[in-house]
Amino acid sequence: xxxxxxxxxxxxxxxxxxxxxxxxxxxxxxxxxxxxxxxxxxxxxxxxxxxxxxxxxxxxxxxxxxxxxxxxxxxxxxxxxxxxxxxxxxxxxxxxxxxxxxxxxxxxxxxxxxxxxxxxxxxxxxxxxxxxxxxxxxxxxxxxxxxxxxxxxxxxxxxxxxxxxxxxxxxxxxxxxxxxxxxxxxxxxxxxxxxxxxxxxxxxxxxxxxxxxxxxxxxxxxxxxxxxxxxxxxxxxx
Numbered sequence: 001x002x003x004x005x006x007x008x009x010x011x012x013x014x015x016x017x018x019x020x021x022x023x024x025x026x027x028x029x030x031x032x033x034x035x036x037x038x039x040x041x042x043x044x045x046x047x048x049x050x051x052x053x054x055x056x057x058x059x060x061x062x063x064x065x066x067x068x069x070x071x072x073x074x075x076x077x078x079x080x081x082x083x084x085x086x087x088x089x090x091x092x093x094x095x096x097x098x099x100x101x102x103x104x105x106x107x108x109x110x111x112x113x114x115x116x117x118x119x120x121x122x123x124x125x126x127x128x129x130x131x132x133x134x135x136x137x138x139x140x141x142x143x144x145x146x147x148x149x150x151x152x153x154x155x156x157x158x159x160x161x162x163x164x165x166x167x168x169x170x171x172x173x174x175x176x177x178x179x180x181x182x183x184x185x186x187x188x189x190x191x192x193x194x195x196x197x198x199x200x201x202x203x204x205x206x207x208x209x210x211x212x213x214x215x216x217x218x219x220x221x222x223x224x225x226x227x228x229x230x231x232x233x234x235x236x237x238x
Contacts, residue, residue, distance in 0.1 A: 009033050010034045071134050
């Protein structure tokens with residue numbers, strides 16, 4: 001490797017975090033250590049990262065699952081390995097649904113962890129992935145979205161939202177003033193295979209309607225989420 005791959009470790013146990021970091025350094029990687037979710041969001045927004053090693057229980061309200069969710073809303077490719085003491089099958093399946101690439105339970109062999117990381121990096125290099133930043137917040141017109149607290153402000157006023165509404169607005173805020181097709185919206189917000197046309201448009205319409213109820217001054221004459229006939233929507237932030 002001409003340039004060292006950068007591995008971010010998000011683990012609240014200082015002993016385990018240091019142990020993983022030391023072994024990764026010995027294997028030729030650069031390491032960024034994070035001990036809580038807030039630190040992880042801050043460093044993800046400031047550094048190009050090749051892979052994230054992520055614990056689920058971080059001793060705070062955000063936790064690893066929300067970090068994984070936020071990463072996948074912005075980046076579908078960045079490799080994420082969950083390292084957790086949770087051996088529950090439902091939790092493991094939930095992690096893969098959220099978009100993790102691998103899941104290893106504690107305790108584990110360090111050699112196995114390193115080999116899994118190397119294999120994941122080999123796969124990502126084959127598709128040309130060179131590391132990305134993941135933002136901690138977005139501002140667009142009247143809207144500000146904070147991914148650390150999963151909160152939305154419009155003109156400085158907080159707007160409570162459910163998970164799907166938040167995800168949908170984030171996608172719009174990241175893609176203002178563009179025609180966004182039904183298929184593109186579904187791929188990025190639902191993170192599932194695209195259903196038949198009727199189901200696709202119905203699912204999106206229901207969630208667009210609920211989001212308009214929250215952010216539009218007049219939901220009957222929407223200013224921000226504008227329909228494009230038989231195609232999709234345009235998000236106008238001002």
